[in-house]
Amino acid sequence: MSAVDIEPNVDEEITSAGVETDQYLTFIMDNEEYGVDILSVKEIRIWDSATPIPKAPSHVRGVINLRGTIVPIIDLRQCFGMSAIDYGPLTVVLVLQVETEKGHREVGIVVDAVSDTADLDRSQVKPAPDMGDKINTSYIKGLATIDKKMVILLNMGNLLNQEDFSAMAEAQKSILELADETTE
Amino acid sequence: MSIDLSQFHQVFFEESFEGLDVMESGLLELDPAAPDDEEINSIFRAAHSIKGGSATFGFSDVADFTHVLETLLDEVRAGTRSIGPDEVELFLQSVDCLRELLKGLQAKEDVDISRAEDLRQQFEKILGMAPSDGASLDDAESISNGAWRITFRPEGHILRTGNEPLRMFWQLAEMGTLTVTTDSSSLAAFATMNVESCYYAWELQLEGRNIQKEAIEEIFEWVCDDAELLIEPLVAEVAEADENENENESTEAIEAIEDNLQDMESADAEIIPADTKAIEPADAAPKNDAGEKAAKPTVSKAAETGSIRVDIDKIDTMINMVGELVITQSMLGQIGSDFSDDKLGKLQEGLTDLERNVQVLHESVMRVRMLPISFTLSRFPRMVRDLSRQLEKKIELVVKGENTELDKTVMEKIGDPLVHLLRNSLDHGIEKPADRVKAGKPETGIINLHAFHQGGNIIIQITDDGQGLPREKILAKARENGIVGEDEALSDEQVQDLIFQPGFSTAEKVSDVSGRGVGMDVVRRNIHALGGAVSVKSEEGVGTTFTISLPLTLAILDGQLVRVGKEVYIFPLVSIVESLSVDVSQVSSVAGACDVLRLREEYIPIIPLYEAFGIEPDSKELKNSLIVVVESDNVKVGLVVDELQAQQQVVIKSLETNYQSVEGISGATILGDGTVSLILDIAGVVKMAEGLSSELDEKAA
Structure with missing residues (x-):
């Protein structure tokens, strides 16, 4: 997508001033686009080696030193059950500040690439489809369409509260299937 | 124009608690036969300030009660009334009562004034006053x-x-x-x-x-x-x-x-109550004296606000260092903005300065957290007094080294174990006066409480001249409980160490004081949790010494850097017994699952750290590796590692802030190159190893 394509969106924002909008940072993983609330993003940094934690689940890549604070790094691809890729100099870590059950935390997530920022009306965000009782989709804040492309907006706090990531991988698959159906 | 008084409440409470401590220590030192005027004055002043403060802040329950107290004290001070042991006891009780009242007010709870009312009536009886409800x-x-x-x-x-x-x-x-x-x-x-x-x-x-x-x-x-x-x-x-x-x-x-704030300072000391006759306005000296002696009591959890009083000297050092740091920084900045090779010497010089400044600053910041141990020890004289009365024993407590400084966090946590050890000495250690005379000892037992620094540790010793630990009784009890086998021969030290076993009490009957389950094992566990150690040495009939050794601070740890594969871990230096390269002939395999190293007279289980942590080592061959023997809770294990690196002090960072607690890891630190290194929790690793071997056992079976 080019910058020109975004322009109408921005204009729309200005004309509909007063409608509550949220700004999201979008990023790409496995060709799908995801978004997180931009206010929760503390910094974007290049992947650097992390100290692995013994016996940690595989999606926890380790901990890094962020100016004196110990911050865990989570591989989102593995959380969502996607195939792992090698980390290169272009691999990006988003350091996020999230509210979890256990309070306020900082966490880094590894993503393929950062894509863009987007302003979204509350009304543009559609709730996550109901997957039935078995699959917990509370980590999905909603779905939105930007330039005819679906963006999955994540609720990082709920994501980190998840105990069972295999169930999440399931949920992820079904959402993507659903998304394919709707776009086709 | 109105001032919100509630902002001063905290200060009032702190000062009142200090005042109560002054009163308490004064009362304890007071000799009823020949009361020292200065002592009574300081007690009176403390009571008076509490009364004045509480009246100002509208805590009328406290003010009313203190008023009666003060009236009696005033008569004592003026010499019109003598003070006996009963009065001292009553005063001490009212100090406790006031403390309760104030704590309640501080926690904004409803306070129970019935006790205060009781005491007040007793005071009024002494004073010969009519109870206040019968209006005159x-x-x-x-x-x-x-x-x-x-x-x-x-x-x-x-x-x-x-x-x-x-x-x-x-x-x-x-x-x-x-x-x-x-x-x-x-x-x-x-x-x-x-x-x-x-x-x-x-x-x-x-x-x-x-x-x-x-x-x-x-x-x-x-x-x-x-x-x-x-x-x-x-x-x-x-x-x-x-x-x-x-x-x-x-x-x-x-x-x-x-x-004229300064004027006020002195004015404070000049404020004397209306009915003062005998006493000149107090000069500043006793007041300061009292202030220094004042110690903070243990504050209830709800009221823990976490403020400390810091010596102004300490702050001045810090400010000086920050000043120098700023100068060094601007110097380095100047070099950096216009750098050429010939300035390299200057740069190095600047960096050396910087290093020194940071080090001193670091030390002085750490010192801010250090408080004299008297904050904890000050409550003990009262405790000993009350308990010895209750137990009908004559006991004198001698405290030495109360100015030894200790980290605040460590201090807060060491209080309870110390109380326990002291109670133990009082109850089990010191004999009844009659028995002491029979044993040819002076009637009054002496408990020494001695605190001092040794290396990077603080040592607290509690010594009593009581009956010592009964070896046979302990051994019999241990055999009965199955802790020690029937034919096992134990050295005196091993026997004495048995008292730290869970559920071990030789007290024949449970008393109010000790022998009630919360045992020495808890003391040992608490002290271990602080990274310290406790040991006991005793001679039957002569006495017992408990020695506690604690790290000065919890924020910094002496560590040994150890490499396994690509990872560097930090072992707390205190838990390392020794490191050795392996003589394979000394290693045997037990049940084909767990290797055991024979080291002198001991068999030590070997745990490969790479297995416990699931990492790839340089070599899985024992002969290429090193074994670090570590000890936790008296259990020794040998951890297999690839390389020993430097020893250094590391600053402990929490993993739990942003992640969660990890088994076998007590925290993390940042190494010189900016990478994160994990600090081993030896007790946890030992536990993990136990799980690991039982897992292997199951597989083998």
Whole structure:
């Protein structure tokens, strides 16, 4: 997508001033686009080696030193059950500040690439489809369409509260299937 | 113009608790036969400040109670009443009671004043006063009247003593309708006027129901020595008040006070109650003395606000260092902005300075957290006194090294284990006076409490000259419980160490004091949790010594850097027993699952760290590796690692802040190159290893 394509969106924002909008940072993983609330993003940094934690689940890549604070790094691809890729100099870590059950935390997530920022009306965000009782989709804040492309907006706090990531991988698959159906 | 008093509440509570401590230690040192005037004075002053403070902040329960206490103390001070052991006991009880009341108020809970009421009646009995609910004739008269004219003509220096007429008037106004007439006739000419002096006099009229003369007198109690005060019943007309002028005057007064904060400091010591006759205004010396002796009691959890008093010297050092740091930084900045190769020497010099500055700053910041251990030890004399009474023993507590400094966090956590050890010595250690005489010892038992620094540790020793640990009794009990086998021969040290086993009490009967389950094992566990150690040494019939060794601070740890594969871990230096390269012939395999190293007379299980942590080592061959023997809770294990690296002090960072606790890891630290290294929790690793071997056992089976 080019910058020109975004322009109408921005204009729309200005004309509909007063409608509550949220700004999201979008990023790409496995060709799908995801978004997180931009206010929760503390910094974007290049992947650097992390100290692995013994016996940690595989999606926890380790901990890094962020100016004196110990911050865990989570591989989102593995959380969502996607195939792992090698980390290169272009691999990006988003350091996020999230509210979890256990309070306020900082966490880094590894993503393929950062894509863009987007302003979204509350009304543009559609709730996550109901997957039935078995699959917990509370980590999905909603779905939105930007330039005819679906963006999955994540609720990082709920994501980190998840105990069972295999169930999440399931949920992820079904959402993507659903998304394919709707776009086709 | 009103000041929110609640912002001062915390200070009031802290000061009151300190005051109570002063009272307590004073009472304990007081010799009823020959009471020391200075001692009684300091007790009296403490009580008086608490009363004044609580009245100001509207804690009337506390104020009323302290008032009675103070009256009695005043009589003692004036020499009109003698003080006996019973009175001392009563005073001590009221200190406890006041502490409870204040704690309750601090935690904003409803306070139970029934105890205070009981004590108050006892005091009133001593004083020969009628209980206050039976109103006296004078009272009845004043109630029926209900209107007063107060002529208040303070001396010029009243403002300098920190007294604020406006505040008194506010208090009066709370009782009823107050009209104030200001008499400014003695106002000096503008040129000669001193801003710190008060030139006004006031005539006040107070109308309301049930206003007692005493209540009015109490408001003026602090100043009536320095003022002309006339309180008379009124039936006359009401005069016009000049509130405005009063307001201005008061503003001026406040300004004057603010300008003269230093004056106030000394004024504080000068404030003496109305009924003082015998005593000169206290000079600053005993007050300071008392302030230094004052120690903070254990504050209940709800009230833990976490403020500490820091010596001004410590802060000054810090400020100096920060100043130097700024200079060094600007120097380095200058070099950096215009750098050429010939400035390399200067750069290095600057960096050396920087390193030194940071180090000193680091040390001085750490020192801020350090408090003298007397904060914890100060409550023990009282405890020993009460318990020895209860146990009918004669015991003297000797405290040495109470100025030894210790990290605040460590201090808060060491209190309970110390109490436990002390109670143990009191109950089990020291014998009854009769038994002591029989054993040829002086009647009074002595418990020594000694704190001192040794290396990077603080050592606390509790020594009693009691009966010592009964070897046979302990051994019999241990055999009974199956901790020790029937034929096992144990050295004295091993036997004595048995008392730290869970559920081990040789007390024949459970008493109020000890022998009730919360045992020495808890003491040991708590001390281990702080990274310390506790040991016992005893000789039957001669005495027992408990030695606690604790790290000075919890924030920094002496660590050994150890490499396994690509990872570097930190072993706490205290838990390392020794490191050795492996002689494979000394290693045997037990049940094909767990390797055991024979080291001198011991068999030590070997845990490959790579297996426990699931990492790839340089070599899985034992002969290429090193074994670090570590000890936790008296269990030794050998951890297999690839390389030993440097030893260094590391700053402990929490993993739990942003992640969660990890088994076998107690925290993390940042190494010189900026990478994160994990600190091993030896106890956890040992536990993990146990799980690992049982897993392997299951697989083998």
